[in-house]
Amino acid sequence: MYDFAYHKPASIADAVALLAGDPEARPLAGGQTLIPVLKQRLNKPSKLIDLSGLGLNRISVSGNALSIGAMTPHATVANSADVQRAIPALAKLAGGIGDNQVRNRGTIGGSLANNDPAACYPAAVLGLGATVVTNKRRIAADDFFQGMFTTALEPGEIITEVVFPLPVEKAAYMKFAQPASRFALVGVFVAKGPAGVRVAVTGAGQNGVFRQREMEAALTARFAPDAIANIKTPPDQLNSDIHGSAEYRSHLITVMAKRAVAAAA
Amino acid sequence: MPQVTLTVNGKRHTVEVEGRTLLVELLREKLGLTGTHVGCDTSQCGACVVHVNGDSVKSCTMLALQADGASVTTIEGLAKPDGTLHPMQEMFREHHALQCGFCTPGMVMSAIDLVNKHPEGLTEAQIREGLEGNLCRCTGYHNIVKAVAAAWPLMHGKTMPAAAE
Ligand SMILES: Cc1cc2nc3c(=O)[nH]c(=O)nc-3n(C[C@H](O)[C@H](O)[C@H](O)COP(=O)(O)OP(=O)(O)OC[C@H]3O[C@@H](n4cnc5c(N)ncnc54)[C@H](O)[C@@H]3O)c2cc1C
Ligand code: FES
Ligand code: FES
Numbered sequence: 001m002y003d004f005a006y007h008k009p010a011s012i013a014d015a016v017a018l019l020a021g022d023p024e025a026r027p028l029a030g031g032q033t034l035i036p037v038l039k040q041r042l043n044k045p046s047k048l049i050d051l052s053g054l055g056l057n058r059i060s061v062s063g064n065a066l067s068i069g070a071m072t073p074h075a076t077v078a079n080s081a082d083v084q085r086a087i088p089a090l091a092k093l094a095g096g097i098g099d100n101q102v103r104n105r106g107t108i109g110g111s112l113a114n115n116d117p118a119a120c121y122p123a124a125v126l127g128l129g130a131t132v133v134t135n136k137r138r139i140a141a142d143d144f145f146q147g148m149f150t151t152a153l154e155p156g157e158i159i160t161e162v163v164f165p166l167p168v169e170k171a172a173y174m175k176f177a178q179p180a181s182r183f184a185l186v187g188v189f190v191a192k193g194p195a196g197v198r199v200a201v202t203g204a205g206q207n208g209v210f211r212q213r214e215m216e217a218a219l220t221a222r223f224a225p226d227a228i229a230n231i232k233t234p235p236d237q238l239n240s241d242i243h244g245s246a247e248y249r250s251h252l253i254t255v256m257a258k259r260a261v262a263a264a265a
Numbered sequence: 266m267p268q269v270t271l272t273v274n275g276k277r278h279t280v281e282v283e284g285r286t287l288l289v290e291l292l293r294e295k296l297g298l299t300g301t302h303v304g305c306d307t308s309q310c311g312a313c314v315v316h317v318n319g320d321s322v323k324s325c326t327m328l329a330l331q332a333d334g335a336s337v338t339t340i341e342g343l344a345k346p347d348g349t350l351h352p353m354q355e356m357f358r359e360h361h362a363l364q365c366g367f368c369t370p371g372m373v374m375s376a377i378d379l380v381n382k383h384p385e386g387l388t389e390a391q392i393r394e395g396l397e398g399n400l401c402r403c404t405g406y407h408n409i410v411k412a413v414a415a416a417w418p419l420m421h422g423k424t425m426p427a428a429a430e
Contacts, residue, residue, distance in 0.1 A: 031327060032326060101311065
């Protein structure tokens, strides 16, 4: 790892100022992605701005929204009574990320900012039609994810919280885990809520997480596994790698989507 | 150089580190606590697991400076000063849950966190899932799972609830 300066600001304004003052500075959340990346010297930041002192580790429920602070670890989301009550599928998804030690450190904000094409949270955020809130604006999930490891975030912009609209009538996430990494070979989040019926697919798309709109239309007409049994996702937009071909991933999307609908119904 | 102040196994230390110094490097190289191992250095194997404020974490994937003000427990901090082993260590010994021993410090630290956080009991499947972040190349895991199940009643001071078994 190349060396860097470490800062732990005590306010969002200070964090934003530190990032604005130096284009080579980077935010640090749980470090479960960033530290491995730095060890590989794939990245050479001048400064790391630790976001853990900004009061962003929090969860709250109001009448029609569940808000999760950007620095909330996966384990906290998984074990939160509020999340379990409001959107049990989201608590379950968080509890299935990586392993206990990754869940104790990794955060929702870090996962979304990173937008790994095989990450779990992007599927929930897109599938539930959530809003990503930053230090300067509110970004709808449909506009936030812009391709592999690419988001709508501008340089120096910090995610502060994620707001999920309530009530969620039905939701479930089904992940076919890559057995070594636990990331999604294919993961499908299915939901029926204020944003309508949505099907979000992670792990499979060449451009990261995406909505399977043909399945959404079929499930809007009838929310049942057999309503989507014959819907195939064209493999030409899907990933092929040593873990699975595009055709295999296409097949898995339908299988996982059916299982998710069955679990949600 | 920046300084980090933290409590390790009950003792307070102030140490000079670089920004990039990992918690595991601080423990092993600055404090001489070499019980915490580095197996992969890529966040996969769990040989480096320690407790930070009561939560198990991979100390190869945390900066020393991120532990400023924290209370850290390593494998060296488990046994009593008179040498009496922690029940988890005792059960690892009793059930032959180690062979080469390389994974053992991390495995024990993860297992203790798992048992602490499940006062309602643990099924065998939950134990296996709960140790997913720790790799062992020797034992085949079976005796590790037995050791963790045997440590549960000792740590909670009661028999494991039947539903969990
Ligand atoms: C062994 C292992 C298994 C894993 N398995 C899974 C899995 O199954 N599913 C899954 O989804 N993920 C998995 N992960 C990834 C894990 O969820 C990470 O925690 C997550 O991707 C990144 O979150 P973090 O808080 O650690 O972010 P960091 O690593 O600290 O940061 C990641 C990136 O986001 C930026 N960033 C962080 N926070 C913010 C913010 N608030 N605003 C703006 N930018 C920010 C950072 O600058 C950096 O570029 C795994 C990781 C490991 C090591
Ligand atoms: S050395 Fe830390 S996870 Fe392997
Ligand atoms: S006992 Fe050798 S790696 Fe586990």
